Amino acid sequence: MSVAGDRDGRRLWREISAEAESAANREPSFDEMWRRAPRPPVRELPPVERDRWPVIATIVAIVLGVSALIAMRERIVRILPPMATAYRLLGAPVNLAGLELRDIRAKIVMEGARRVLVTEGEIVNLRREPNRAPPLALSVRGANGLERYAWTAPTPKSRLEAAEKIAFRARLASPPDEGTEVLVRFARADEVGRRTR
Incomplete structure (x- = not known):
């Protein structure tokens, strides 16, 4: 609508047509319905400092576990005898007796007209406590x-x-002529007092 004036100063009103366009009601399209709303921009977080204590604790636990397996190998082998092979392969053999034979030497000496086999060596207690020494089996x-x-x-x-x-020193009078070596070990309970030819 606009206002115009005439010569007499009177105001004249003039009507102006107006047009409006209105879209018809319609169903929203698939894209409009299922399109995801735009995500807000990702805000950069400050770098997180990783705590090293879990890693250190894991390493310490592994070291302690391996040390315990080595330190307690006698007890473990008593419970699980097949583990003796595993320890031997790893270079940590298990000695359940806690005793060791060292510096074994054997020789034939003559006492008059009789030959005598003399076997000598040492027995060592490997434990930090008193230990029973069983008889020797030769x-x-x-x-x-x-x-x-x-x-x-x-x-x-x-x-x-x-x-x-x-x-120790063990003697055998008149040893067999065909003997070439002497084997020494600790006797089992069922071998004590045994002599076999």
């Missing part, structure tokens, strides 16, 4: 590795103190 073997004669001999002491080391 066997003379031939060149083919077969046993020619076996016997047991008592140790000089039946009980060794912590880390104690004692020398």
Whole structure:
């Protein structure tokens, strides 16, 4: 609508047509219905400092676990004997007796007209506590590795103190002629007093 004036100063009103366009009601399109709303821009978070304590604790736990497996290997092998093979392969053999034979030497000496096999060495207690020393089981073997004669001999002491080391000497009169080596080990309970040819 506009206002115009005439010569007499009177105001004249003039009508102006107006047009309006109105869109018809319609269903929203698939894209309009299912289009996701735009996501707000991602705000950069400050870098998070990672805590190193869980990693350090894991490493310490592994080291302590391995140390315990090594330190308690005798107890573990008593409970699970097949573990002895695993420890031996890892270079940590298990000695359930806690005793070790060292510096074994064997020689034939003549006492008058009689030959005598003399076997000497040391028995060492590997434990930090007193330990029982069982009798020794000795066997003379031939060149083919077969046993020619076996016997047991008592140790000089039946009980060794912590880390104690004692020398032993075992004698066999008239040893077999075909014997080439002597094997020495600790006797089992069922072997004590045994002599076999």
